[in-house]
Amino acid sequence: MRSYSPDLTPPWKKRAPVPEVPADPSDPDLVVEEVTTGFCGAVVGCEAGTVTLEDRFGKHRVFPLAPRGFLLDGRVVTLVRPGAGAPARPARTASGSVAVPGARARVARAGRIYVEGRHDAELVEKVWGDDLRIEGVVVEYLAGIDDLPAIVEEFAPGPDARLGVLVDHLVPGSKESRIAASVTDPQVLVVGHPYIDVWGAVKPSSLGIAGWPRVPRGEDWKTGVCRALGWPAHPGAAWRHILSHVRSYKDLEPELLGRVEELIDFVTAPE
Template sequence: MSSRYGSDPLAGDWRRPRAAEVATVPAELGLVVEDRETGWTGAVLRVEPIGGRQVVVLEDRHGRVRSFPLGPGFLIDGRPVVLTRANAATAAAGPVRSASGSRAVVGAKARVAAASRLFVEGTHDAELVEKVWGHDLRVEGVVVEVLHGVDDLAAALADFGPTRTARAGVLVDHLVPGSKESRIVAAASARFPDDTVLVVGHPYVDVWQAVRPQRVGLTAWPTISRDVEWKAGIAAALGLPHTTTEDLGLAWKQILGRVRTYADLEPAFSGRVEELIDFMTVPPPVRP
């Protein structure tokens, strides 16, 4: 008896995308991928046999390690790929792009931390920078350090002691002319030569706004009343729990989970991060 609907759409390996829709990518050491099913993102450590099948071992930015079956079910820059065991033949495959849009340096180990440091204002800022630019930062050996408020900037810079070969890049929230933040930044950075410290900022009240609102189902980020804590107001607008610190942390995880590449961020944020990375990684000019 024939079926009017053809073959069962759930028959076979439903997790495997059609070959015409995906690229096959060798699981080279250092390649950053995301498991499509769980959202786990990490760099490839190795491919090894476990329980009679090949698995790829990924390490996330916290140093945690998980294994996933080698094959379909992965994303690179939000696009589905099929991971295969790397070999000499596949090493000649075309370039892979990282989430920042740069060419991924596959097979390269992270460098020992360089002298320069990228300071960001808050844990959420650090997590967003790491998710999109983590590959670039690992390749360059730049470490992200968290400032728990711009008031800590002067002490952090004094403790670090930036030089022309050990530069400090600083990303500040809500850095607009005439603000308290702008006055603190000016005073803190004035103590150091321009070629040792670069402070840039974005105009957003919080780094949550650096994510394009369309990624979380909004046409624009809502205006929150001044008598309501901003993050709590945003979480409420998204229909998420918002009464405790833990609620707000989970709300941020939901937002961060929607970010795939730099294209999901506002240019006023992503452009400033790129500017800082260039400042810290381009060798200083030779003085006459």
């Protein structure tokens, strides 16, 4: 005889139990994907029963806070309003490290991180600024690295004053690689990324472009990029546009991320 449950539902009609999924607060800037449409964006607003997402192109869409309605880091979650019973997640800085609420900036170390130009310094500040202040690390920019050996000598690095240097276009055979190799002081770490300029370390997808254009040899790279992308021929304005689309480390290429983290570790290593 076929067995039935107390509610007379045949076993073959019973649905498998739906596994529970975590509830996550829809905090500002949390990046999620809506499961039915695939729309991916950062949380910019949350009202009763709905959440507003902004994608990388600045487009806004409103979705219901439906159970199992979103993907967060590849896992299905149920978004709820902030403070609505979901366990609080540790706040993160733009670099991805755990934020320290109420932490005061440490007195600046004698050690420093040098970068090539103002754009490099502004990008490092935007993504790693909170971490650098807690660690007491100051970032300064140079007008190129042609005089790097003399700059290092003037800095006079030591065990309690280490120097880290971030170099653009540090690839085998380049002028930059030869200059970097000339610095042999053990209290100095010179690392770099492969991009001609730090602009290239920003992911094209974060800017809504297919990729960074190839610029003919002999043409100023930034000028050529602006021309190829149809941007105004004003590198300063172009950079402000680029920087405005960098929200966190997720908008940067790994080749830059790893090098900056390496420099911070070097400068802050125990004496």
